[in-house]
Amino acid sequence: MSGLLVNVIATIVILAIVGGASYYIYKEKKKGTRCIGCPMAGNCSKAKAACECAKGEKK
DSSP, X not given: OHHHHHHHHHHHXXXXXXXXXXXXXXXXXXXXXXXXXXXXXXXXXXXXXXXXXXXXXXX
């Protein structure tokens, strides 16, 4: 019986973590964030190229 309870609790915790991460990604995408969790804070070449394209500038 206690093994079943441990499995249920572990499943609930994993679902809460995945659900929270999914909600965070959804919220950031809705704001228009291009690189979610980027360690370069959006200063990478991919983000800069996307920004220039959005403004209509050409290299």
